[in-house]
Amino acid sequence: MITISPAFNPDGKPRKPGALCIGAQKAGTSWLAQMLGQHPQIWIPPFKEVQFFNHRHIPEHRRWIRWHYRNKPKEIRDRHIKREVPMPPELDAYLDGLTTGQMFNRQWYKRVFAPTPRGAVPMDLTPEYSTLPEEGVEFVARFLGNVKVLYLIRHPVDRAISQLRMNLRREKRNPKTVQDWLKEIESPVLYSRGDYAAYLPRWRKHFPDMMVVPFGWIARCPGELMDAVEEYLDIGPYPYGNLRQKVFASPSGLEPPAEAVEALAERMAPQIDFLKAEFGTDFIDEIR
Numbered sequence: 001m002i003t004i005s006p007a008f009n010p011d012g013k014p015r016k017p018g019a020l021c022i023g024a025q026k027a028g029t030s031w032l033a034q035m036l037g038q039h040p041q042i043w044i045p046p047f048k049e050v051q052f053f054n055h056r057h058i059p060e061h062r063r064w065i066r067w068h069y070r071n072k073p074k075e076i077r078d079r080h081i082k083r084e085v086p087m088p089p090e091l092d093a094y095l096d097g098l099t100t101g102q103m104f105n106r107q108w109y110k111r112v113f114a115p116t117p118r119g120a121v122p123m124d125l126t127p128e129y130s131t132l133p134e135e136g137v138e139f140v141a142r143f144l145g146n147v148k149v150l151y152l153i154r155h156p157v158d159r160a161i162s163q164l165r166m167n168l169r170r171e172k173r174n175p176k177t178v179q180d181w182l183k184e185i186e187s188p189v190l191y192s193r194g195d196y197a198a199y200l201p202r203w204r205k206h207f208p209d210m211m212v213v214p215f216g217w218i219a220r221c222p223g224e225l226m227d228a229v230e231e232y233l234d235i236g237p238y239p240y241g242n243l244r245q246k247v248f249a250s251p252s253g254l255e256p257p258a259e260a261v262e263a264l265a266e267r268m269a270p271q272i273d274f275l276k277a278e279f280g281t282d283f284i285d286e287i288r
Contacts, residue, residue, distance in 0.1 A: 008088070008090060008115045009114075009118065010094075012113075012114040012115050012116055013114055014113070015110055015113050015116065016122075016143070016145075017113055017121075017124040017144065017147060018122055018147060019121055019123040019124070019149070019233055020125075020126070020147055020148070021033070021123065021124070021126075021149075022127055022128075022130040022152075023151055023153065023213070024153065024196070025159070025194070026154065027127065027152040028154065028213070028215050029125055029127045029152055030048075031218055032152065032218075033125045033247075034242065034245075035226055035240050036123065038238065038241060039230075039238045040117075040238070041120050042120060042121055043116040043117060043120045043121065043122050043123065044125060045112050046072075046076055046091065046094075047069075047072035047073070049125060049128070050112055050126050051065045051069075051128065052108075052124070052126075053126070053129050053139065053140055054132060054136070055104045056104065056136070057132050058128075058136070073099055076091075077092075094115060112124075121233060127152070130151065132199075137205075137206050141206035148210070148233055149211070150210065150213055150229065150232070151203060151210055151213065153196065153212060153215060153275070154194075154287055154288070155215070155284065155287045156196070157264055157265050157268050158215075158288050160185075160190045161264065163193065164256070165255075167189070168184070174254065175256075178260065181256045181259070184260070185256070185260055185267070190264075194268075195271070196275060197274040200274075211228070211229070213229070214283065214287045216285070216286045216287055219244075222243040226240055226243070275287070
């Protein structure tokens with residue numbers, strides 16, 4: 001369960017976020033949300049992923065984004081029932097206000113962050129923004145100005161395997177043979193979410209000072225990582241709980257055979273070469 005920011009200002013005015021967190025799927029954004037959701041100087045919406053810019057610029061996302069906004073408010077309300085905690089009326093009204101009437105325009109987006117407490121930075125953690133086309137990233141830069149951007153990166157092969165295992169579990173499928181696995185790694189969805197060579201230059205062009213976060217730091221040095229994130233976001237230190245606890249940890253099983261991993265590594269070689277050229281050889285060790 002992801003911890004969201006507990007504070008809520010019902011009298012807050014619509015505003016833009018001061019920070020974005022983006023990145024490839026299965027690259028650690030949920031863990032970072034778990035950490036920053038504890039910090040009193042950061043405010044994250046109760047449904048975490050706002051999905052505004054991709055709704056605007058990636059039409060094929062719109063169908064499942066509508067599902068996201070039908071499902072997440074129900075999850076929040078069900079969570080209060082399960083914990084036998086009364087639903088705050090201001091939170092209930094906020095969720096209703098964001099999921100009825102006209103959605104996904106600029107004013108709606110600013111209303112998402114209205115409950116941010118005074119002195120806190122509103123933050124949009126939506127990893128899918130990393131896949132925005134050039135005109136989408138340009139719009140983000142025009143609309144949000146000098147917003148701070150964190151981009152999480154995981155090793156291309158490890159990330160694709162994690163995504164594949166997640167997709168297979170969701171679809172209740174279990175490849176049996178090597179040929180079955182080789183067919184699975186042909187799926188374009190494994191590559192579209194981790195195309196760093198296409199996505200990173202777009203974001204660095206408009207946000208040259210964005211912070212690139214290697215996935216491997218989450219396991220190896222989470223405290224030092226959060227120190228660096230705090231410095232980048234210009235917020236004070238905080239004693240985070242559960243620093244070494246995985247969020248949405250993958251269960252065992254569904255391990256691809258060596259032949260499939262080798263084929264996947266061959267397909268991902270251009271991505272690894274790109275990351276080496278951009279960040280140096282040592283960076284490859286830091287992202288796994």
